[in-house]
Amino acid sequence: MKISYDSEIDAVYIRLVEGKHECRTLRLTDEIALNIGEGELLVGVEILDAQNVLGAGDLPQVVLENIPFTVVEPIAQ
Structure with a gap:
C-alpha cells in the first residue's frame, strides 16, 4: 500500500494494489473516487480537495495496526 499527497492539486x-491495472472509476462524491480493477478489485482511493475533506491543517495521523511497513524518504520536488 502507498499513500501519497500532491500539494499542488491538494x-x-x-x-x-501495486502494479498496472485497467480500472474504472466509481465516484462516491465530487471529491472521493474509487478505482476498481478487474474482478471488482479495489485498486485505489483518490481524495480531491484533501485538506477540506480530511480537515484543515496537517494531514491526519496514520495508524498502522499489525501491518509491516517501510519508511521511504520523500522525493525532492
Missing part, C-alpha cells in the same frame, strides 16, 4: 491517493 489530492491524496491511497494505492492498495
Whole structure:
C-alpha cells in the first residue's frame, strides 16, 4: 500500500494494489473516487480537495495496526 499527497492539486491517493491495472472509476462524491480493477478489485482511493475533506491543517495521523511497513524518504520536488 502507498499513500501519497500532491500539494499542488491538494489530492491524496491511497494505492492498495501495486502494479498496472485497467480500472474504472466509481465516484462516491465530487471529491472521493474509487478505482476498481478487474474482478471488482479495489485498486485505489483518490481524495480531491484533501485538506477540506480530511480537515484543515496537517494531514491526519496514520495508524498502522499489525501491518509491516517501510519508511521511504520523500522525493525532492
